[in-house]
Amino acid sequence: MIEVRIRGVRETAVEQAVATLDTLAQDAELSLHCRDATLVERAHRPQIEWHLRGRRGSVGRRLRHALHLAVRTGEHNPHAGTVRLVRVPARLDEPRARRLARTRRAARTALSDHPLVLRRLDPDIHEVGRPSVSRGWHALAFLTLVVTATAICLLGAGLWPVIGLDNPRVGGPLVVLVGGYLLGGTHLAVRRTPTHRALPWLVPLAVPLAVPLVPWLGALVQRAYLSPFGVRPTPGKDGLGDVHAGLWVLCVFVAAALLPVAFLGWMRFLAPSLRVRGPWLSWAPAVTLGIGMGMAFSLLILHTAARNGAENRALAVAGRDIPEYFGVSAEYACVEPTSPETPYYGAPPPRNHPVVIFGQSGDRVELWDPAVRRKTSIRLEDARIRFVSHIDSPCKVAR
Incomplete structure (x- = not known):
């Protein structure tokens, strides 16, 4: 009889272990x-950390020590910072004050x-x-988070110009702050991981994929x-318009997707002991939340575009x-239709006021009438079209 332990996913660990053992035996x-x-199942025993560190001196003494280190006339304090760490098993069924006192005595x-003395x-x-x-x-x-x-929410809602962030003097420092927080936190989160080693070829691979993606995202905004x-x-x-719109969506999505990962990186950097505490500091929740936020902010951009379209439609009316x-x-x-029997789709083409045209598609053109707030589709050969400079220009001389 031989005992073999094989790791696997909890829900299907038994089936995976049997299948793995059969495969190994057959091979x-x-x-x-x-x-x-x-x-x-491995039992996770709660532990409490206690740190041994040198006593903090006065502010003046620490400044003098730092000055001596800067001019190389002093030695480093061997007791500065945490010099030892012990973990004491704890029981969660006892009161917190008693638990801390007992583990402190044990530490x-x-x-x-x-x-070492x-x-x-x-x-x-x-x-x-x-x-x-x-x-x-x-x-x-x-606070930076x-x-x-x-800032990402305001950018997705198209409100940066409203609050003056389109001014480089105002928006420039904010962009530097947001970019530094996202890139710095992401680097801290992925360093010393397999993802960090894969980034040198993942980033060049993602850039060509973004080339056809940007115009497509811009077309969605339009x-x-x-x-x-x-x-x-x-x-x-x-043209450049849909490229700018596509970059708007892509930048907001990437920034929102990196936000939880960057926050995870900064928390791990500022408190290394949190690295192994709790599933909320693992990769899966951060990446899942980031992708969800990216999609939500992208939908916010489309909603903002539709809202701007409704506002401009009200201007035309x-x-x-x-x-x-x-x-x-x-x-x-x-x-002006060429004949009274000219075929069209939608509302009848008006004769006494201009209509709005956003370009033609093939041999047809779609018109939007601000008077009835409906569109008309008509073939180019069935109407005489004369472009005017403004929406309130007269159409009495149209023939």
Whole structure:
């Protein structure tokens, strides 16, 4: 009888272990079969960390020590920072105060013995405490997280020009702050991981994939913008407008997707002891949340484009010209059908006021009438079209 332990996913660990053992026996041509397979779970015992560190001196003494180190006239303090760490098993069924007192006594006993004399607990030199966490740096990291998330949300909602962030003097430092937080936190999260070693070839591979993706995302933004008018963007009309719109969506998606990962990296950097505590500091929740946030902010951009389209449609109804929107420029034309029996789709083409045209598709053109707020599709050969400069230009001379 031989006992073999094989790791696997908890839900199907038994089946995976049996299948793996059968495969290994078959490959090695052994007369071996499984009689009993049992799920064995590793017990995770809670532990409390206690750190041995040198006593903190006065501010003046620390400044003098730092000055001596800077000019190379002093030696490094061997007791600066945490010099030893012990973990004491804890029971969660006892009160917190009693648990801390008991584990502290056990930690002091463990710290009193060490082969190195300088690492033995000396009450005059050392102090025993919990993991030191700089609340100021954590508060700053969390505040930067809130600022970054707010900036991404405002960018997705198209509100940067409203609050003046389109000014380089105002928006430039914010972009540097957001980019530094995201890139720095992501680097801290992926360093010393297989992902870090794969980045040198993953990034060059992702850049060519983004080339066809950017115009497609821009076309989605233009389509959402034209949806209140009931017309479609002109196919084959690719320019800088849809590229800018596509980069808008891509930048917001990437920034939102990296935000939880960057926060994870900063937390692990500021508190290394949190690396093994809790599943919320693992990769799967951060990546899943990031992708979900990226998709949510991308949908926010499409909603923003549709809202801007509705606002510009209201401008046309009020008799005002429509501004350009990411390469989508409105033209105004007077339309006169060639005959009373001219076929069309939608509302009848008006004769006494201009209509809005967003480009033609093949041998047809889609018109939007601001008076009835409906569109018309008509063949180019069935109408005489004369373009005018403004939406309130007269059409009495159209023939």
